[in-house]
Amino acid sequence: xxxxxxxxxxxxxxxxANVAPAQAAAPALVRVDQVxxxxxxxxxxxxxxxxxxxxxxxxxxxxxxVLTGRAGRDQGAWNSRYPHVHDLDLTRLRTPxxxxxxxxxxxxxxxxxAPSRNPAAKVLGFFGLQRDGADAPRRPSxxxxxxxxxxxxxxxxxxxxxxxxxxxxKIGGPVDVEGGWFDAxxxxxxxxxxxxxxxxxxxxxxxxTAPSPALRNEAAHGLKYxxxxxxxxxxxxYIQVGIGAGNAEGTFVGDHxxxxxxxxxxxxxxxxxxxxxxxxxxxxxxxxxxxxxNLAGRTAAAFALAAQLEPSHRRATQLLDQAASIYAMAQxxxxxxxxxxxxxxxxxxxxxxxxxxxxxxxxxLAAQRLRDPRAGRWLAESARWARGYxxxxxxxxxxxxxxxxxxxxxxxxxxxxxGTGGHAVSExxxxxxxKAQLDIGAHRAATDPFRAGxxxxxxxxxxxxxxxxxxxxxYRSVTGDGAYDAFGTRQRNWALGANPWGVSFVAGAGExxxxxxxxxxxxxxxxxxxxxVVNGPNDANLFEDGLGExxxxxxACPADGVDRYERFTGHGSRFVDDVRSWQASExxxxxxAIALYALTLTST
Numbered sequence: 001x002x003x004x005x006x007x008x009x010x011x012x013x014x015x016x017a018n019v020a021p022a023q024a025a026a027p028a029l030v031r032v033d034q035v036x037x038x039x040x041x042x043x044x045x046x047x048x049x050x051x052x053x054x055x056x057x058x059x060x061x062x063x064x065x066v067l068t069g070r071a072g073r074d075q076g077a078w079n080s081r082y083p084h085v086h087d088l089d090l091t092r093l094r095t096p097x098x099x100x101x102x103x104x105x106x107x108x109x110x111x112x113x114a115p116s117r118n119p120a121a122k123v124l125g126f127f128g129l130q131r132d133g134a135d136a137p138r139r140p141s142x143x144x145x146x147x148x149x150x151x152x153x154x155x156x157x158x159x160x161x162x163x164x165x166x167x168x169x170k171i172g173g174p175v176d177v178e179g180g181w182f183d184a185x186x187x188x189x190x191x192x193x194x195x196x197x198x199x200x201x202x203x204x205x206x207x208x209t210a211p212s213p214a215l216r217n218e219a220a221h222g223l224k225y226x227x228x229x230x231x232x233x234x235x236x237x238y239i240q241v242g243i244g245a246g247n248a249e250g251t252f253v254g255d256h257x258x259x260x261x262x263x264x265x266x267x268x269x270x271x272x273x274x275x276x277x278x279x280x281x282x283x284x285x286x287x288x289x290x291x292x293x294n295l296a297g298r299t300a301a302a303f304a305l306a307a308q309l310e311p312s313h314r315r316a317t318q319l320l321d322q323a324a325s326i327y328a329m330a331q332x333x334x335x336x337x338x339x340x341x342x343x344x345x346x347x348x349x350x351x352x353x354x355x356x357x358x359x360x361x362x363x364x365l366a367a368q369r370l371r372d373p374r375a376g377r378w379l380a381e382s383a384r385w386a387r388g389y390x391x392x393x394x395x396x397x398x399x400x401x402x403x404x405x406x407x408x409x410x411x412x413x414x415x416x417x418x419g420t421g422g423h424a425v426s427e428x429x430x431x432x433x434x435k436a437q438l439d440i441g442a443h444r445a446a447t448d449p450f451r452a453g454x455x456x457x458x459x460x461x462x463x464x465x466x467x468x469x470x471x472x473x474x475y476r477s478v479t480g481d482g483a484y485d486a487f488g489t490r491q492r493n494w495a496l497g498a499n500p501w502g503v504s505f506v507a508g509a510g511e512x513x514x515x516x517x518x519x520x521x522x523x524x525x526x527x528x529x530x531x532x533v534v535n536g537p538n539d540a541n542l543f544e545d546g547l548g549e550x551x552x553x554x555x556a557c558p559a560d561g562v563d564r565y566e567r568f569t570g571h572g573s574r575f576v577d578d579v580r581s582w583q584a585s586e587x588x589x590x591x592x593a594i595a596l597y598a599l600t601l602t603s604t
Contacts, residue, residue: 028104034510297355
């Protein structure tokens with residue numbers, strides 16, 4: 001779990017300065033998007049060097065020179081080892097094929113120019129690895145979730161820990177919460193995350209150029225689980241299965257306290273493992289009581305998006321009604337701290353009008369498709385929440401905690417389909433909101449040597465980069481203006497290898513992709529978590545206390561324990577490719593979902 005620093009995991013590697021110590025002659029390095037580029041898009045690589053830059057060449061697989069050029073101007077220092085970073089403009093290279101860049105006495109990783117080069121299918125495959133329940137790809141896991149007990153919210157030992165104080169109090173059950181996806185490298189399941197993920201999967205299916213049976217199947221798998229988490233009869237939304245840590249008294253353990261394969265849990269009768277064997281379920285609110293608006297909005301959006309794509313009119317209407325029922329349960333007055341997970345610090349979301357705007361927009365689009373007269377009402381509600389968001393909550397870009405970019409684009413589509421005016425926001429307001437988010441990233445990128453629009457020194461740099469790439473495409477889809485296309489492409493490039501570490505943060509995508517994810521199944525079985533998307537670089541201060549010891553069941557990765565990326569620490573950030581490095585190398589479903597959506601849009 002990547003938001004909180006759990007008591008059961010030490011932080012990271014031995015302290016290092018935010019910049020690496022000076023070296024007289026650090027070898028020059030070329031960083032490229034290791035997956036590749038579309039023939040017609042802008043293409044950039046970067047030369048990291050401690051000396052002067054000159055010309056570069058691009059060679060094909062046979063070693064023939066196909067492009068020459070001069071390194072661009074110095075874009076600034078990365079760290080004291082690499083005080084110069086130069087742009088290498090490869091845009092003139094358009095012929096499909098496999099290539100490498102040579103510059104400064106070094107050669108880049110291989111990349112491809114191809115009209116169909118896209119790792120979206122690999123990312124989609126990661127969700128298969130994350131499946132829980134009877135449909136798990138390895139062996140069935142957590143079948144005890146079919147008859148799970150419901151518990152009151154736990155009391156935690158402190159604001160900065162997931163350790164529980166005292167015992168859990170049973171208040172209901174049994175309920176069937178079998179299935180779904182594991183949240184990250186652990187085995188917890190969260191409605192807050194899953195609703196966001198499933199929304200993006202359905203949106204990818206809708207907004208891509210070609211229907212994908214595999215994508216539809218995975219989105220349907222997520223929706224099946226969301227249907228279990230929502231009890232229509234009692235108007236109850238269940239939000240979480242499992243607990244992260246045990247209690248302070250040591251009478252039981254939690255998911256993060258042990259390292260194992262998921263199929264072992266149902267028969268785990270070790271002392272103190274009762275909540276590993278029979279995982280507790282928690283609800284958002286008492287039956288029939290209003291639900292935190294972030295949860296209501298994004299869960300409704302998932303069902304409404306499915307309704308937009310369902311071929312059966314009868315089934316689509318059922319999905320729309322289900323979305324409407326959840327949406328109507330939102331608490332939109334007197335909103336205090338939002339409900340996400342237990343503890344809240346795992347996923348500390350603080351804005352919610354974007355979720356309500358998204359839910360309303362998707363309801364309106366589904367109702368328009370079905371000629372449902374409620375479309376106008378939901379359109380008006382979405383516009384009202386958009387007005388509230390723009391006035392009170394802007395400031396982030398598309399990611400798990402802010403879905404306004406997708407909400408803005410889809411509300412524009414719904415307004416155009418309705419052909420009516422007089423709403424709380426105009427199309428121009430929404431387009432300006434999209435542009436403002438892109439400008440946040442573009443402003444950062446203008447002063448970054450690698451033109452990254454996301455911050456390096458905080459959580460979720462990689463999903464923020466993919467979110468900006470997706471937003472650039474959403475902006476073009478509603479304006480026809482490609483002004484941010486090149487910026488969006490650079491964000492994708494950064495995530496796939498054109499970054500200071502020269503790492504593709506998508507496992508199995510590129511010559512040098514993440515190798516040691518903090519993922520139990522991949523680590524124990526030794527099989528790659530292909531398609532997993534990791535957090536990427538994070539605040540260097542998070543690594544000051546070392547990575548801690550390996551669990552007894554945790555094979556060391558890398559096997560020699562050497563940090564090959566420490567010399568690239570810079571700009572207050574660090575990346576560590578180590579199975580213990582949950583701060584940087586833990587994959588998560590929400591990371592994969594925004595990457596999948598961005599990669600799907602860039603294929604259009």
